[in-house]
Amino acid sequence: MRAGVRKVVLLEGVSDIAAVTAAAAAQQLELDDVELVDLGGVTNVQRELLELTHARSEFEILGLCDAPEVRFVEHALREVGCAVRDPSDLAGYGFFVCQADLEEELIRALGATQTVHVIEQLGLGQKLATMRQQPAWQDRPLPEQLHRFCGVASGRKELLAGALSAALDPEHLPDPLLQLVDRIAAA
Structure with a gap:
């Protein structure tokens, strides 16, 4: 330490x-x-x-x-x-x-629409769209899709956790x- x-x-x-x-x-x-x-x-x-x-x-x-x-x-x-x-x-x-x-807490606090915006700003919008069209995910609620998207690829969870946290006003x-x-x- x-x-x-x-x-x-x-x-x-x-x-x-x-x-x-x-x-x-x-x-x-x-x-x-x-x-x-x-x-x-x-x-x-x-x-x-x-x-x-x-x-x-x-x-x-x-x-x-x-x-x-x-x-x-x-x-x-x-x-x-x-x-x-x-x-x-x-x-x-x-x-x-x-x-x-x-x-899940960050997605809920930011809201699904704003979370999608952050994902798009990071250049990951097309990857999200592709995942959302997969039969296993296309009928699921957007927040559930977003949560899955955050953790599906190596490094993405870390990248998105930081970006979603930074996108929120402190309050x-x-x-x-x-x-x-x-x-x-x-x-």
Whole structure:
């Protein structure tokens, strides 16, 4: 860990890091004393939490997780001595929960039409149109198609998470992301 880090943020993957970085930049929040950690999947949260708590340094540990995976975070927090009873306790320990996942939260906050606009601005409009015409996807709701499109190609999830987050006004960020950024900004 870098010297001078005051907050460590545990994130499921690089797309979450891209979204948090873009949201922080939109609020002109410097991340020099914040370390954003790519867990490589939420199942690694316990290992990382144990390592961080044994480091005995003066920093706050924060994070994001998806509702379907809160059990991993709850268990990990219990293992390091936190009195977590259920998901409603997580925010008190600095972990904020996305309903499905962060990409779904970003699409919902931005709206389907504006999400398509961002995708087109990135030069991916034709790829989206092609996917939407596939028989397996053509009858599905647009937000569902957009969510699938975000994660279907290597690197696209990271690119779109950052771009969608950057496209939102700070006051319109999804609640879990806004709460996390506010907590990062707090002294």
